[in-house]
Amino acid sequence: MKKFTTFAIDDVIWLFRDLTREKPATLFDNPFLKMLKEAHDTYGLKVQLNIFYKTDNFYGPDEFSLEEMTDAYKEEWLKASDWLKFGFHSLCEFPDYPYINADYDHVKEDFTKMQKEVYRFANPENWSCAVLNHWRPMSKDGCRALYDCGVKLISATTGERFEYTGDDSSLPYGHSFRLLHNRKPETMVFKRPGRNAAIANSLCGYNHVSGDEFEITHNTSKFIIDKEIGIKFKNFADGPIHNLCTLDNMRSDMESFIGKEYIGWGSHEQYFYKDYLAYQPDYTEKLMVACEVLKENGYEFIFMQDLIK
Numbered sequence: 001m002k003k004f005t006t007f008a009i010d011d012v013i014w015l016f017r018d019l020t021r022e023k024p025a026t027l028f029d030n031p032f033l034k035m036l037k038e039a040h041d042t043y044g045l046k047v048q049l050n051i052f053y054k055t056d057n058f059y060g061p062d063e064f065s066l067e068e069m070t071d072a073y074k075e076e077w078l079k080a081s082d083w084l085k086f087g088f089h090s091l092c093e094f095p096d097y098p099y100i101n102a103d104y105d106h107v108k109e110d111f112t113k114m115q116k117e118v119y120r121f122a123n124p125e126n127w128s129c130a131v132l133n134h135w136r137p138m139s140k141d142g143c144r145a146l147y148d149c150g151v152k153l154i155s156a157t158t159g160e161r162f163e164y165t166g167d168d169s170s171l172p173y174g175h176s177f178r179l180l181h182n183r184k185p186e187t188m189v190f191k192r193p194g195r196n197a198a199i200a201n202s203l204c205g206y207n208h209v210s211g212d213e214f215e216i217t218h219n220t221s222k223f224i225i226d227k228e229i230g231i232k233f234k235n236f237a238d239g240p241i242h243n244l245c246t247l248d249n250m251r252s253d254m255e256s257f258i259g260k261e262y263i264g265w266g267s268h269e270q271y272f273y274k275d276y277l278a279y280q281p282d283y284t285e286k287l288m289v290a291c292e293v294l295k296e297n298g299y300e301f302i303f304m305q306d307l308i309k
Helices: 014-022 031-043 074-079 104-121 140-148 175-180 211-217 247-255 283-296 304-308
Strands: 004-012 047-052 084-090 153-155 188-191 201-204 232-234 262-268
Touching (some): 004 084, 004 304, 014 031, 031 047, 031 283, 084 104, 104 140, 153 304, 175 201, 232 304, 247 283, 262 283
Parallel strands (some): 004 262, 047 084, 153 232
Antiparallel strands (some): 188 201
16 A cells, blocks of 8 residues: 655745845855754655735834745755645734635735745745635635635645634633624534644534545545535644654654554744744654655655545
């Protein structure tokens, strides 16, 4: 049995800021990209960077957007496109659940604006037709907009789904407002499986798969085809989340999935940075351990979009 794995890093924007302002001689003089290239060269890592259009002023007034991103590295991006791609994530980090009740035009505008800049500073070959959007829930209108923009596959949520009771204390971080503001009929609450108890009760939208569908696709290369829109749904994050693992348990967490046909795992950019409030100094070590386990056990790194080829 062939075994596949995909890896994605969410919330990527500071990388582009640093490349533009620090002007390293090559892409891979940048510490974040240097880490990823080492993992690629050593273990065969392929990675999709799910990107923001701009930084958020939550972190201060020194903002940066992709409009400012230098185009000095176009050729290097192209040469790396066989193992490094970009995917649409969101306009910026806040608010949470940016597209849960979004209209068609909102999603289309954000997607095309980001795609235009990526094509300018990188290349079409670096752009992915698979989307893992910020917090994952997407409205039905949003799914239709993505499909019309050429997206073939979008990440899905899974878990027990239920109606919101009206008790805002049952949801964290003020998420009840995100659920209710311009609420679409498909917006509901679900029980999120996983290690992060703080968001055990989470929001879901149109791109949610049922329990039976989840069992068919879980840790396999299979996906669900939405018959009405035509877009495909897949839970890409059915393996470990890098930043929720410690260095001590990274190997055992990854090994607990060994033997499955497909392992989708991921991380977030900000934990790599020393000035982030939750900086993880062992970020690189954990990545290398995970890649080593996968290579030792015969997993082939692929892109998320390769699942539909």
